[in-house]
Amino acid sequence: MRRGVRLENLLAWPDGLRRLAVAACVVALVGALGHQYPGAVREARDEARQKEALSVLDREFAGGNSIVADQGGLLEARLKIPPDGSYSVSVGAPVEGWTELTAPFVPWFARYFLLPRRQLADAPWILCYGCDAAAHPGFETVWVGYDGISILERRP
Amino acid sequence: MTLRAVAGLVVLHAAFAVAGAGVLWALRGRARRSDAVRLVGLGYLLGVATLGLLWTVLLTLGVPFGGATIVLSVTLVVAVAVLVGRRRQPGVERSGPRSSRRATIVTLAGIVAVGGYLVALFRVARVEGVFSFDGWAFWVTRGKAVYYFDGLDEQVFSTVPHPSYPPVIPILDAAAFHAMGSVDVVTLHVQYWLLAVGFVVAVAGLLAGRVPPWILWSSLALALVVPRLRTNVLAAQADLPLDYLVVTAAVLVALWLVDRHAWQLTTAAILLACGALVKREGLVLAACVLLAALAATGRTRRSAWPRLAIVGVAIVAATVPWRLWHATHGIEGETGTGGVDTLLTGRTIDSLRLALDVLADAERWSLVPTIGLVAAILAAVWGRRSHAVYATVLVLLLTLAGASTSIVFPEIGVTADEAVNPIVRLTVATVLVISCLTPLLLAGVWIGRPPVDDASAEEPAVP
Numbered sequence: 001m002r003r004g005v006r007l008e009n010l011l012a013w014p015d016g017l018r019r020l021a022v023a024a025c026v027v028a029l030v031g032a033l034g035h036q037y038p039g040a041v042r043e044a045r046d047e048a049r050q051k052e053a054l055s056v057l058d059r060e061f062a063g064g065n066s067i068v069a070d071q072g073g074l075l076e077a078r079l080k081i082p083p084d085g086s087y088s089v090s091v092g093a094p095v096e097g098w099t100e101l102t103a104p105f106v107p108w109f110a111r112y113f114l115l116p117r118r119q120l121a122d123a124p125w126i127l128c129y130g131c132d133a134a135a136h137p138g139f140e141t142v143w144v145g146y147d148g149i150s151i152l153e154r155r156p
Numbered sequence: 157m158t159l160r161a162v163a164g165l166v167v168l169h170a171a172f173a174v175a176g177a178g179v180l181w182a183l184r185g186r187a188r189r190s191d192a193v194r195l196v197g198l199g200y201l202l203g204v205a206t207l208g209l210l211w212t213v214l215l216t217l218g219v220p221f222g223g224a225t226i227v228l229s230v231t232l233v234v235a236v237a238v239l240v241g242r243r244r245q246p247g248v249e250r251s252g253p254r255s256s257r258r259a260t261i262v263t264l265a266g267i268v269a270v271g272g273y274l275v276a277l278f279r280v281a282r283v284e285g286v287f288s289f290d291g292w293a294f295w296v297t298r299g300k301a302v303y304y305f306d307g308l309d310e311q312v313f314s315t316v317p318h319p320s321y322p323p324v325i326p327i328l329d330a331a332a333f334h335a336m337g338s339v340d341v342v343t344l345h346v347q348y349w350l351l352a353v354g355f356v357v358a359v360a361g362l363l364a365g366r367v368p369p370w371i372l373w374s375s376l377a378l379a380l381v382v383p384r385l386r387t388n389v390l391a392a393q394a395d396l397p398l399d400y401l402v403v404t405a406a407v408l409v410a411l412w413l414v415d416r417h418a419w420q421l422t423t424a425a426i427l428l429a430c431g432a433l434v435k436r437e438g439l440v441l442a443a444c445v446l447l448a449a450l451a452a453t454g455r456t457r458r459s460a461w462p463r464l465a466i467v468g469v470a471i472v473a474a475t476v477p478w479r480l481w482h483a484t485h486g487i488e489g490e491t492g493t494g495g496v497d498t499l500l501t502g503r504t505i506d507s508l509r510l511a512l513d514v515l516a517d518a519e520r521w522s523l524v525p526t527i528g529l530v531a532a533i534l535a536a537v538w539g540r541r542s543h544a545v546y547a548t549v550l551v552l553l554l555t556l557a558g559a560s561t562s563i564v565f566p567e568i569g570v571t572a573d574e575a576v577n578p579i580v581r582l583t584v585a586t587v588l589v590i591s592c593l594t595p596l597l598l599a600g601v602w603i604g605r606p607p608v609d610d611a612s613a614e615e616p617a618v619p
Contacts, residue, residue, distance in 0.1 A: 015604060018538040022371070022602045025527050025534070025594075029374040032523040033381070037269065040381035044276035051283040059342050062285025063292050111316070112286075112297040115339075116304035118311060 064109045067101045069129075073149035074113050077127050080143060080151055083116050086123035090152075092130035097147035102129065126152040161336035161343040162282070168335035169200070169350045171230045176203025178237030179426075184419035185244040194364055197357025201404055202423055204351070205430035206233055208324040209474055212433050215327060216481040220306040223334050259369050266360075266373025273380055274353055281349035281390050286341050291392040293317050299329025300339055310485045319487045322433040322478050325394040345390045348397070352389050355400035356380065359592050362407050367599040375527075375598075379591030384520040385584060394435045399585040401431040402441045406550060407592050409449050413542045416460075425467040429474035436490075440557050441585060442471050448550035452542045504563050506570045511559035514572055514583050521587045528590035531597040539600030547593045551586055558582035 011019065051059065061071055068074055081087050089107040106129050111119045114127075126136055130148035133141055139152040177199035181187065187195065210229055215221055255263070286292045294316040301312035302323070313319055332347045333339050356376065363372050379385065389396060405424040412420040428445065431438035446468050453460035482489070515525050528551070535544035558579050562568045569576045 018534065018601050018604070021530075021534050021538075022598050025530055025598055026371055026374050028523055029378055029527055032527075033269075033374060033378045036378065036381040036383070036522055037273070040386050041273055041276050043386065044273070044280055048276070048279035048283065051280065051285070054283070054285070059283060059285040062341075063287040063289065108293050108317075111312075112292045112300070115297065115300040115312070119315070120311075 061113075064113060066099055067105045067109045068113075069097045069099070069102055069147035070145055070149055072145040073127065073129070073147075073151070074110060076143050076145060077110070077114055077117075077125070077151055080153070081114070081117045081125045085125060086118040086120040087114065087125035087127055088119065088121055088123045089127045089129065090131035090136065092128075092132055092148070095130045095148035098130075124154040128152055158340070158343070161338070161340045162346055164335035164337055165332055165343065165346050165350065168226075168331060169347070169354075171226075172203035172207060173200040173354075174203070175207060175230050175233040175237070176200050176205075178234045178241065179203065179206050180419075180423070182237040182240035182244070183422050184417070186241065194361040195358075197354050197359070197361045198404065198408075198423070200354040201358050201400065202426060203233075204328070204354070205401060205426050208328060208430045208433060209426070211327045211331070212323055213477050215302070215308050215323065216477040218307065221302055221327065221330060222306055226331055226334060262369040262373065263364075266369060266377060269373070269377050270356060270360075270380060273377075274349075274356070277352070277389065278346070278349055281345040282343065284342065284345035284390050286344075286392050288388075288391050288393060294321065295325055295393045296329060296341060296344070298323070298326035299333070299344075302326050302330035303333040303339060308481060308485075313482075314485060314487050318490065320482050320489045321394070321436060322438070322475070324430060324433045325397060328397075329392070341392070344392055348390050348392060351397050351400060355404060358400075358404050359407055362404070362411065363592075363595055363599075366411075367595040368602065371598045371602065372595045375524075375591050375595045378522060378524060379588060382520065382522045382524055382587065384580065385587070388581075395581055395584065398431050398434040398438050398441070399588050401427045401434065402438065402445065402585055403588045403592055405431070405442075406445050406448075406589050407596075409445055410543060410546055410593060410596055413449065413452055413546055414540065421463060421467060425470050428467070429471045432471055432475050433478060437557070437582070439471070439475065440560075441554070443468070444550060444553035444557055447553055448546050451549040452546035503566065503570060504559075507559040507562045508556070510562070510570055510572060510577075511555045511579055511583070514558075514579050515555055515586060517572075520580065521583075524587050524591050524594075528594045528597075531594045531601070534601045535597040539597060539603075539605060541605075543593070543597055543600055547590075547597060550589060550593075554586040554589060555583075558586065 057071060057075075058065060061068065061074075064074075065071075077087065087110075089110050091103050091106060094103055106127075107119065110127055117125075126139055128136075128141075128150045131150075133139070133150070133152060136152055139154050141150050142153045143151040173196065177192070177196070179202050180195060180199045207229060210233065211221065211225075214225065214229065219225060286296050297316050298313060301309040305312070308323060313323075328347065329344060332344055336343055360372065360376060380389075405427040408420045408424040408427070411417075412424070424445070428438070428442035432442055446464050449464050450457075450461060453464070479489075514520070518526070528547070532544050532548050532551075535541070535547070561579065561582065562570050562577055568578075571577050572580055574580050
């Protein structure tokens with residue numbers, strides 16, 4: 001069939017109008033796609049580069065980087081507290097280096113990060129964020145890091 | 157990311173695809189090779205849903221969740237599917253017109269465009285961290301708990317935020333950790349990438365042959381790159397996996413409105429049942445799909461409505477094991493705090509207005525809702541009216557469901573701020589539904605209204 005005849009059939013009244021309407025919708029979709037697609041690919045590429053540049057630890061902490069202040073506290077807790085052990089989190093007054101998210105959310109992030117160690121109220125280990133060690137009789141400080149973070153262990 | 161971890165994930169997801177292909181075979185009979193290839197994405201999502209449902213039941217019964225459970229349950233699903241499938245006649249599927257050379261070229265262009273973007277996303281997925289609050293505060297925390305404690309651990313599950321949220325995503329995360337050989341919370345994002353790929357392949361496969369490729373791929377590709385969707389497609393949380401299941405089920409139900417093949421409705425039921433165990437609102441979204449189907453089958457209600465009712469009952473029944481588990485482990489469900497008083501205040505109007513404003517926001521969703529609206533109007537005039545009714549009612553119900561959050565929970569502010577109100581997140585499902593139904597609506601208009609609009613020909617119209 002010649003192209004002209006085919007086009008004539010395609011646009012013949014009354015079917016031509018509905019086909020034109022569909023074609024117009026698809027043109028709009030393709031136009032929107034042409035507008036969005038390059039930006040989406042560029043964003044993905046930039047994000048990949050940005051995240052490739054992060055250290056392994058920064059990727060693992062990810063959202064926690066805005067909460068935990070110095071990463072050393074939780075990393076040391078992973079080393080000191082045995083995997084089948086338990087701990088509690090004691091948070092005191094904020095110190096320099098903390099963000100506004102540190103005090104309210106560090107117990108939540110610790111629960112995520114330190115699993116399978118369980119977060120329990122009466123645990124033999126305390127992850128201390130600016131807490132008063134004297135308020136925990138029977139515990140001794142076994143590690144002190146930056147930003148007011150320390151780890152206490154119940155004396156045998 | 158390590159190659160070993162990625163390889164483990166690929167093997168796990170291949171197992172989902174094999175199990176799902178088996179279930180699909182059992183439901184619809186042996187497929188021609190071309191159909192088997194076309195439906196590979198649907199089979200994959202069906203495998204995820206089937207095993208998600210099975211693992212939820214097993215874990216609520218206290219069965220330890222480890223490598224052996226994963227392997228045995230996949231084997232069990234495949235064995236049962238093969239036993240049932242062998243008894244079935246070959247599946248009868250209406251095949252589309254033979255693809256022309258031009259259509260093949262357009263299809264390849266669509267695959268290249270979508271594939272190019274998905275490859276770019278994979279580069280992010282392999283180095284992504286758990287940045288979202290919901291991700292680390294409870295979704296991945298619960299996944300780690302399932303992995304470390306071999307099941308639904310009461311101590312962890314009862315102390316994280318939203319303890320009554322269903323367990324399928326944590327279970328899938330735990331399965332991924334077993335497959336990767338460690339709790340690799342970075343490579344875990346490749347799992348969410350695979351789910352996105354599976355969803356695209358599932359929808360494209362369902363619509364291929366029914367929708368001209370130039371209509372199908374323009375809509376599907378745009379859905380992937382709209383600004384709001386591309387910001388969280390890899391987030392390690394349940395929102396998008398839920399949307400994939402519900403939207404794929406919604407497409408299957410749309411096809412069932414015309415074909416009335418039992419396998420389409422059964423497959424949709426399995427996907428929706430799993431959705432109800434992915435997030436609490438999965439039940440609401442399933443209700444939206446079924447209510448829209450009820451509205452679109454008014455003329456054939458004697459045959460259609462009992463089937464849809466059975467699907468509804470099956471979906472609710474699938475949630476019972478989890479509900480029993482959390483009720484017997486001291487975890488209370490989170491119910492709305494608003495009453496009739498809240499419903500009758502200006503807050504209801506404000507919430508509805510907000511939901512519509514968010515849906516109409518072209519900066520978030522580009523032209524998807526606008527073209528969807530035009531497509532529904534065109535379909536009502538020139539296309540399949542059953543599809544026009546179904547799509548319109550479904551989008552309206554999903555919008556109402558989104559608005560209902562700040563009505564049922566008056567403590568949630570009526571704002572599009574995502575840190576306060578989940579309306580934007582909830583609208584993703586609506587936009588994906590529009591993106592996937594628009595090609596079907598437009599194809600119906602392009603082809604022209606058939607002499608018989610849908611399976612309503614089976615029954616005389618009820619006066």
